[in-house]
Amino acid sequence: DIVMTQSPTSMSISVGDRVTMNCKASQNVGSNVDWYQQKTGQSPKLLIYKASNRYTGVPDRFTGSGSGTDFTFTISNMQAEDLAVYYCMQSNSFTFGSGTKLEIK
Amino acid sequence: QVQLKETGPDLVQLTQTLSITCTVSGFSLTTYNVHWVRQPPGKGLEWMGAMWNGGGTDYNSAFKSRLSISRDTSKSQVFLKMNSLQTDDTAKYFCARQPNYPGRDYFDYWGQGVMVTVSS
Numbered sequence: 001d002i003v004m005t006q007s008p009t010s011m012s013i014s015v016g017d018r019v020t021m022n023c024k025a026s027q028n029v030g031s032n033v034d035w036y037q038q039k040t041g042q043s044p045k046l047l048i049y050k051a052s053n054r055y056t057g058v059p060d061r062f063t064g065s066g067s068g069t070d071f072t073f074t075i076s077n078m079q080a081e082d083l084a085v086y087y088c089m090q091s092n093s094f095t096f097g098s099g100t101k102l103e104i105k
Numbered sequence: 106q107v108q109l110k111e112t113g114p115d116l117v118q119l120t121q122t123l124s125i126t127c128t129v130s131g132f133s134l135t136t137y138n139v140h141w142v143r144q145p146p147g148k149g150l151e152w153m154g155a156m157w158n159g160g161g162t163d164y165n166s167a168f169k170s171r172l173s174i175s176r177d178t179s180k181s182q183v184f185l186k187m188n189s190l191q192t193d194d195t196a197k198y199f200c201a202r203q204p205n206y207p208g209r210d211y212f213d214y215w216g217q218g219v220m221v222t223v224s225s
Contacts, residue, residue, distance in 0.1 A: 001166065034211045036150075043199060043215035044142075044150065050208055087150055091210035094140070094152040094165075 002026055002090050006097030012105040019075040021100040023088035026069075032091045033071045035064055038099075039084045047086075048073065078102075107131035109139075109200050109216035117190050119225045127183040127200030127216060134158065134176055138203040139183045140212060141174065143196040151196075156183050158205045190223045197221075 003026040013019055023033065031051040036044040046055045048064035051071060061076045075082055083104065088097040113125035127139060134156070141153040154164040154174050162174045173186045183200060197220045201212035 032210060036212075038150075043217055044201075044212070045215075046211050046213055049211040055211075055213070089150075089152075089212075094155070096142075096150040096152065099149045 002029060002093055002095050004088055004090055004095050004097040006088055006100055008100060009098070010101040010103060012103050013078050014105050015078055015080055017078045019078050019082075019102065021073050021086060023066075023071045023073075023097045024069055025071070025090055028068050029090040029092050031067045033064070033066065034089045034091055035062075035073045036087045036089065037082075037084045038087065044087065049091075080104075107202065107214045109202060109214055111198060111200055111216045111219040113198070113219045113221060115220065116222050116224055119190060119192065119223060121190055122186060122188040123190055123194070123221060125185045125198050125219055125221070127185070129181045129183070129200075129202070132202065134178045134181060134183065136205060138205055139176075140201050140203055141183075141185050142199045142201055142212075142215075144199070144218070145193070145196040153185070153198075155203070192223050192225065195221065195223045 005024045033051045035048040038044040047058050047062050052064045063074045065072050085099045085101045087099050108130045110128050117123050138157050140155045156174050156176050171188045176183045197218040199218040200216045202214040
């Protein structure tokens with residue numbers, strides 16, 4: 001099974017900060033990684049697909065990059081409404097990372 | 106518009122069987138794939154399995170022996186059935202839609218989830 005190791009587990013950030021988190025796949029998954037945002041009490045929401053493609057309606061402050069085994073997700077200008085847990089998922093065989101929780105400093 | 110809604114019990118007894126229905130609208134089960142994902146309280150997401158648009162299924166090997174996914178296309182419903190429940194099966198269970206197009210291997214719509222507690 002493909003394991004997605006996501007880091008960090010949590011981050012304390014301020015509005016306006018640049019936020020970066022990572023996912024490392026245990027084997028080559030090509031560009032088949034998606035990123036989801038889950039706010040408290042809500043269902044996950046797709047932000048990035050195929051490693052770097054922004055889904056419809058997603059603000060351009062959210063970006064993704066990477067291929068093979070190493071992937072990065074960035075929020076360029078953190079907003080208060082971005083407080084959430086973010087998950088990567090490899091879509092070859094569907095495994096999620098453990099999540100990165102963003103908290104206000 | 107596209108909607109998915111999970112319905113099922115709030116409480117299931119230890120060792121019993123869990124049955125959850127995902128009723129979809131706004132799209133056809135013969136055109137899109139539907140997946141099941143669960144989330145224990147305060148923890149992360151876990152993929153459980155998929156009903157493909159053609160009627161085939163795939164399962165997470167962690168559940169393969171006790172999980173079954175089926176569908177009724179005439180009712181636009183996908184069913185999850187899992188037996189031998191344990192307390193660590195306590196979780197919110199989501200169904201999610203996946204487009205059946207190359208390069209679209211993502212979950213674009215999710216249900217609100219149903220919280221199931223396994224009780225002894």
